[in-house]
Amino acid sequence: MLSGGFDIGGLRGIQEGKIVQPETGYLAVDLITGILEDSIKPMVSAINGLAIGGGLEISMACHARISTSTADIGLPELTVGVIPGFGGTQRLPRLIGLSKALEMILTSKIIKGNEAHRLGLVDAIALPDELLDTACRWALDIAESRRPWIKTLNQSDKLGPLDEARNIFDSARAQARKQSAYNQLPLDCIDVIEEGIVSGPLAGLWKEAHTFQKLIFSDESKNLVHVFFARQEILPIPGINCSGSVPPREINKIAVVGGGRMGSGIVTALILSNFHVILKEIDDNFLQEGLDRVQVNLRNRLVEGKLNPEEFDKTFSLLTGVLDYQSFKDVDMVIEAVSEDVSLKQQIFVELEKYCPSNCVLATTTSAIDLNLIGEKINCSDRIIGAHFFSPAQIMPLLEIVHTPKTSPEIIADLMNVAAKIQKIPVTVRNCTGFAVSRMLFPCTQSALFLVDHGLDIYRIDNAITKFGMQMGPFRLMDSIGFGDAIAIGDQFLQSFPKRCFKSMLIPLMFEDKRTGEATGKGFYSYDDNGEANPDHEIQNYIEKSRNISGTQLDPEIVNLSEIEILEMLLFPAINEACRILEEGIAAKASHLDIASIMAQGFPSFRGGAMFWADSLGTGYIHTKLENWAKKYGNFFEPSSFLAERAAKSLALSAQGSI
Template sequence: MSARYAVHGPAAVITLDNPPVNGLGHATRRDVADGLVRAQDDPAVQAIVITGAGRAFSGGADIREFDTPQAMREPNLLSLILAIEASGKPVIAALHTVCMGGGLELALGCHYRVAAPGCQVALPEVKIGLIPGAGGTQRLPRVLGVEDALNMILSGEPVASERLAALPGQRLFDRLVEGDLMTGALAFAAEVAARRPLPLVRRLTAHHPNADAYFQFARNTATAMAPQFPAPRKCIDMVAASVALPFDEGLRLEWSTFTALMLTPESRALRHVFMAERAAGKIADVPADTPVRSVKRLAVIGAGTMGGGIAMNFLNAGLPVVMLETKQEALDRGVATIRRNYEAQVKKGKLTAERAEQRLGLLSTTLDYADLADADMVIEAVFEDLGVKEQVFRRLDEVMKPGAILASNTSTLDLNRIAAFTRRPQDVIGTHFFSPANVMKLLEVVRGEQTGKDVLATVMQLGKKIRKTCVVSGVCDGFIGNRMVEQYLRQAFLLVDEGSTPQQVDKAIERFGFAMGPFRMSDLAGNDIGWAIRKRRYAERPHMQYSKTPDLLCETGRFGQKTGAGWYDYQAGKRDAIPSPVVLELIEGHRRTLGITPRKIGDDEIVERLVYALVNEGAHLLEEGIAAKAGDIDMVYLTGYGFPLHRGGPMRHADEVGLFNVVRAMRRFQHNPLDDAAFWEPAPLLARLAADGKTFGHGL
């Protein structure tokens, strides 16, 4: 049973019981409907209470049923709410902990609502490209007022029940229950059992004194803030309908709008992201109940930009950190940078001065490896050189206590070789943070050949604690993100050789939705970093075709923002990318040396070559088992590389375009004499899926 039925004196209690958040899947809806009928037929029952088992009233619709017949199988949520409204006996929703989406819509269909303090209330559908579809846009403005309701619907963020209860004129809650919720709900049910007529939210009115101007302002704001997403503007239209239309007419318009949005590529992408983010934490051969190690004290090797940012993650989570450097001046600089970061947060009102000092109080420093002996986990963030890593890990192997986790922040190096520098390779794991580490959401967790399952489970759990999106990668050069981005950049540089300018490439991919184009990104990261990788590639992969233009750029010392000059020029203290005539002359001169006559390249070709380079390399990663799921690759690119959210990640975007079309474009690129024909040979997995009419998301 997905909903339990019991009788407590004169009240029937229907308890949603569908872990983990009592999602309103078909089985749960059916059991609630059966419970309503049972209560109606029992003359001893005078009132009905609906609540949720465990840690939620209800988290809403079961998104796994979307795009399946189960989603609309009767009783669907609309039908269930209509049955509640039609009940001859009062129905009271007893809300606690979590009441979101369809769960809130169900509660709004009840005659009364009581809530425990601290209950998190939300209509988050906009986050998956939808509007509330079971009356939420029509009922919430009637109980909260138009502006407060619209703010909740547009943000999708949860609001505490006591805050909502304090709003002037609110009619969402009939009572906040201190103490035991069920005791209070049953007492309230006894009070209202004989009251007639039964109140219905649909009978209330939604009103705004200046509706036309208010809604137009809201539309303008939504268009400016989220131009790629249709759902926010539709949310506004639906709340406007609650003011302008009779309830049933507004309900019909809401439903037709909801079903139309379900079919949009933006909603499909966001629903994919929702599922992929949750799936990323699930590792096929690591059961959810795998024992984890206790991590209560951290150590960080290196007090530079990366080491300091990594340390801040754990300080923010209330974990003490000892930071090691080789020189006191480096430690002092690192601590000063961390302090400046916290002071900046205090100045912006994001953190209190007291909390900042508490976090800084958890930080200690040392020049002696022996002081790390009590740490449960150590993360090295030293120079990206295997010889340097070897020295660090051999020393850690000597001083760290048995069972301590030894982690490397390497972004490209072979973790298995690093693990081999120790006598405990089962304790070694990669934790690849992205810069700035205290801001970026992505954490690539690199699993070595001998990494223990308990170590992997521990680090994944710890990643959640520091609010990272953790994605597991196998060991290869560059792991998931950097291995793919190398091919993306390689295409960007070849496009410039053939006739594009850095500005054109950047603008084309930014119009596609990337946060930053490849040339601006390279200038931000440092062009010398890519140069060092290419030098290694020339020796390791002499057959691979690279443009030499970025090497010529680096030979002039134009390393990017840190030198004030890269692919663009930069003014001191500013990050604005200014097109550089020096760079254009360098590019044109190199073309003349190569005998290349520049051609006009369209933005569509630029976008396809950059994005499909990611897709093809991603397919190789899946084939090799470096990435377990296409959704994992998408999460890496959405949270670490600025891929446009409304497209759902590179692999999801390829599915949307159609893998047949992706392969056809790649075959076309193979005929370009200035491109790398071998690279554009579709990865075997991509070729198979395209031939079979399948997608990367198939089976996710």
């Protein structure tokens, strides 16, 4: 099998008019079906390494498939805004059943050869050095009628009754609409698969071909292709990368200070990647709670089938709990994961300097505190680095790596190496209050509080954001973070950027009443025993108190904002702050902020990331809106000089170079 998959560069070339698109149906119908599947000689696919997208689609048109156990197999086309276009929508359901096929295609799930064999997607597993011989023997067996000659498109035994299929399609559509009201792509894909089930595989192939051709030029595909290449651009970092001029050390033993939700998530990610980990807590009760959280995280993977009982025990055995720093004498890295308390973090780093080896990486998970402040009381500031994980840390894919001018390249390389081993996507930024991700997020939450204090309903705000495609709105997010950390982070921003902060009393008033977010069952929402968030009308009392204290009046224009206007007043301040981040050199590229917004903030990937989305609207449009709001409501909305200059010259935010 020579095809690993379709070249995404070719897809971008077609979108940009640099490559001529093949005639509709030529690949899926004429070539792959008419020549390959209908061949008079048996075709057997030998899969080793990758059979992704087009690679798998060609394999499924063969008369048998032999794979190694570790091969990566899947149809991830939806991640670049198109559907499988070489017959994949029609053949996969016929090989593994409709439900499993929908799951694989709609989630872009990549599976290993062993699982593909279990599902019936491949016919046999072979060792890598026996793969070609096995495939050749299989082809001879088919030719000599010792094995059946199977054309995948003719198979229907795994499709089930039509009524059952319709129910499966209805359920898949409902789930797709629930995930995003504005993303049409999954629905288009479901329609194509259904056409083949209802009207036959040839009709399905033609619908697939026409839909694929239409989708290539859709905004969603152009946006997702941008995201694909933006991910590639994150690495390498000049002079600091795992294969560059500064090689990383071998990191074997890592200590984590703090076993709360964040710390236990980090521990889980580390031990799942075979690191030996020490978890340090302040007393037996807190330590046991931390260990229990890690066990719960591992049990969840056990239930999901991602770990077996033996692997569970082996993984958990990599973790040791301690109450002091004595065992830190031979650790290679420490990750501090306590609450956003400057003095507490300073105290911990004093202890770390005292007990850890002189070359130990000293990392902090702070989401907003200036690293120079954290390291103010120690003498080894060259070893301090920010490792900003996102909760839940064992699941969220991004790691924001923060360095100061003093941080040594070796320390950055070491953390980059660990990030790769725990399968995190690193975005490296320079130090400042809030770094890149929190600085982009903070104006959005500030604007949300501003709108509520001026009369807009909390739940309209969150609903507008989720309908846009984000996983949760700013108020649901603040509940998830917890008001203690939210207040501490807010104080950091108020000290660093006082002229562009809006100070609302809403969260402090709720915090005073021990209404502190999801962890306590009540925040902006109330939470039932299953953790489901429900609107809580008691919030209105706190809103009224907040308005009275600040002297804010209801604004009829804000009360009656449309959904689009709500989105703009929430997101344009975040774009404005992102412009300052670029202007100050905190982040290297706008595309880095696109990846950060998608993987840390839940910005919908089908919109291309925050900066790419902003460019689709135009810098002039965003600048005019912010300028008008600034005249009406004050400094919080004042456009940055970076945005103003780009708007004046009609330049995109992503345009490189000086202006």
